[in-house]
Amino acid sequence: MKSKSDFFQLIYDVVREIPKGRVTSYGAIGKYLSSGKSARIVGWAMNAAHSQKKFVPAHRVVNRNGELTGKHHFGHPKLMQKLLEKEGIKVKHDKILNFKKLFWDPAEELKM
C-alpha cells in the first residue's frame, strides 16, 4: 500500500511518457497496464489528473476514435485542441487527423 490509488499513478506515469506530437487512447493505456482493465478507469484517472501536482498531458489521450471527448475537462473546450495543435497535431471537428499515424501505443513502445 504505497498510495491510495496505485492505478491512477501508473496511468499518469504512462501518460507522461507520451512523446510530444503523439497521442494514445484510454483503452491502449488500460490494456498496457493490465491487459483488459476497463478504459473507463483511465478516463476516471484523467478526471483526477487535474488535481495532480505534476503536469499530466491529458490532451494527448483521446478515445479510440481519435475524438477529443474530454475537451470539456480542460477548463475550456478549445484548450485541448489548442494544446494538440501547439504540438503539431492537426485537429478538425474535435477529431485528430492522421490519428492512426500519430497513435502511440504504450504496449508497443514501452514493451520489453
Next chain:
DNA sequence: TGGGTGACCATAG
C-alpha cells in the same frame, strides 16, 4: 456491502 457514476469500448440497427 451495495448502488451510482464515468474524459470508454464493442456491437447492433
Next chain:
DNA sequence: ACTATGGCCACCC
C-alpha cells in the same frame, strides 16, 4: 451519421 444496449471496473458515498 445517430441512438441504444451490455460490459467493463475503480472510485466515492
